[in-house]
Amino acid sequence: MNLPPVFPPLTVTDQMGRQVAVPFPPRRIVSLVPSQTELLFDLGLGERVVGLTKFCVHPAGARQAATTIGGTKNFDFEKIDELQSDLIIGNKEENYQDGIEQLAARYPVWMSDISTLEEALDMIRRVGLITGRKEAGDALATDIATSFATLAPPAAEPIPAAYFIWRKPYMVAAGGTFIDEMLARAGFRNVFGHLGRYPEIIPEQLQAAAPSQILLSSEPYPFADKHVAEFQRLCPAAHIRIVDGELFSWYGSRLRLSAAYLKSLITAGQS
Numbered sequence: 022m023n024l025p026p027v028f029p030p031l032t033v034t035d036q037m038g039r040q041v042a043v044p045f046p047p048r049r050i051v052s053l054v055p056s057q058t059e060l061l062f063d064l065g066l067g068e069r070v071v072g073l074t075k076f077c078v079h080p081a082g083a084r085q086a087a088t089t090i091g092g093t094k095n096f097d098f099e100k101i102d103e104l105q106s107d108l109i110i111g112n113k114e115e116n117y118q119d120g121i122e123q124l125a126a127r128y129p130v131w132m133s134d135i136s137t138l139e140e141a142l143d144m145i146r147r148v149g150l151i152t153g154r155k156e157a158g159d160a161l162a163t164d165i166a167t168s169f170a171t172l173a174p175p176a177a178e179p180i181p182a183a184y185f186i187w188r189k190p191y192m193v194a195a196g197g198t199f200i201d202e203m204l205a206r207a208g209f210r211n212v213f214g215h216l217g218r219y220p221e222i223i224p225e226q227l228q229a230a231a232p233s234q235i236l237l238s239s240e241p242y243p244f245a246d247k248h249v250a251e252f253q254r255l256c257p258a259a260h261i262r263i264v265d266g267e268l269f270s271w272y273g274s275r276l277r278l279s280a281a282y283l284k285s286l287i288t289a290g291q292s
Contacts, residue, residue, distance in 0.1 A: 033151055036134040036144060037113055043129050046153030047108035051101060053093060054112045057133065058083060060145060060273030061110075063161070064154040072104045079267075079275070096120045102127075110148065133272075137202050141272035142166055161274060168280035172206055179210035180287070183222075183232040184269070185252075187242045190221045194238075194270075203269045207283035209234070224255050235259050238266035 031045040051072035052058040058077040061070050070083070072090045077083055088104060091097040094117045101109075101124065109124055113134040124130050131151060133144045142162040149158015184194045184204060194200035195216035204211050212230040213222065227235075235252050237244035249261045267275055268282045 031151060033131070033147070035132045036140065036147070037132045039125075039132060041129050041131050043131065043151045044107040045151070047106075047129075047151070049104060049106045049108070050152070051090060051104060051106040051109045051128075052077065053090075053096070053109065054115050054133070055079065055093075056267075056271035056273035056275060057110050057112065057144075057148065058273075059271070059275060060148060061152070063274040064149060064152065064157050066152055066154065069152075071106060072101060094120070096124070098123065108151070135272045136197055136199050138166075138169060138206070138276075141199070141276060145273065161277070165276045165280075168277065169206065172208075172280055172284060179205070179208055180234055181212050181230075181232045182209040182234040182236055183212050183227060183230060184236045184238065184264075185242075185244065186219060186238050186240075186266070188244070188248065191223070191227070192219050193222050195220055199272055200238075200269050203279065203283065206280075208287040209236075227255055232256065232259055235261045236264045237261065238264055238269065240266035240270075 028045045030042045032040060032042045034040055048069055049071045050061060050066065050069050052061055052070060053074060055074065055077045058070065058073045059079040062080050062083060067086065070087050072088045073083060074091065074093050075089050076093060088100055090100045093115045106128060109128050109130045111121055111130060111132050113132055121130060121132065135141050135144055142165060145162045146158050149155045182204060184200055186192050186194055193213045195211065195213040195218055197218055201211050201214055212232045235256060237248055237252065244263055246263065252261045264286065265282060268279045
């Protein structure tokens with residue numbers, strides 16, 4: 022491994038307002054969030070990622086190159102200790118507070134907190150800064166911002182839509198979520214936007230909301246074509262389709278693909 026020279030620690034404030042002293046640049050990084058794992062690799066830091074979660078499926082081969090330290094909400098602390106990491110990167114929503122606090126007592130833990138595109142771009146820039154990849158992080162954030170600038174406001178009224186992330190019980194992405202922001206940028210109006218975060222929804226609520234489109238996410242619940250008929254029975258007039266959940270909810274470098282995907286969805290929905 023070709024390691025960079027070591028400089029004095031860099032004291033930074035993460036997106037939760039916590040001050041973190043990060044060895045600069047970090048040489049042994051543990052990522053607790055799939056989208057941020059992919060970002061680290063795309064910033065050219067793959068050789069320094071020593072630990073990741075079982076959900077870190079991008080890039081291909083990442084889990085073979087690093088140690089799997091459990092899931093996003095159940096860390097294997099013993100494995101993390103064995104890795105002797107000098108930086109752990111997590112996220113407020115995707116990880117669990119008790120686990121993060123336990124890790125932060127022993128390691129530098131930098132946390133993101135993201136519900137908007139601007140916060141996602143800020144995270145990319147900050148991760149670039151603290152890992153010694155500032156120019157790459159800044160360039161990536163600029164490219165993503167430019168791609169989203171091509172999403173012109175829809176000519177007609179936003180399309181009423183519901184975005185489902187789970188089944189049994191039904192759960193949707195509502196207001197205050199990154200998915201809600203992506204829906205708005207694509208030209209959809211979230212019919213459950215007045216609710217908070219990820220509420221459970223009963224069929225009668227869905228029918229009363231009367232969405233023109235129902236979007237079934239490919240993750241975290243693996244909705245598939247076999248589920249379309251189930252929702253069609255509930256809302257016969259709605260257009261039901263499966264959507265790529267990663268392109269709606271991954272807020273790292275995968276956002277490079279999201280604007281074009283969102284544009285294709287709204288174009289198809291208007292045809």
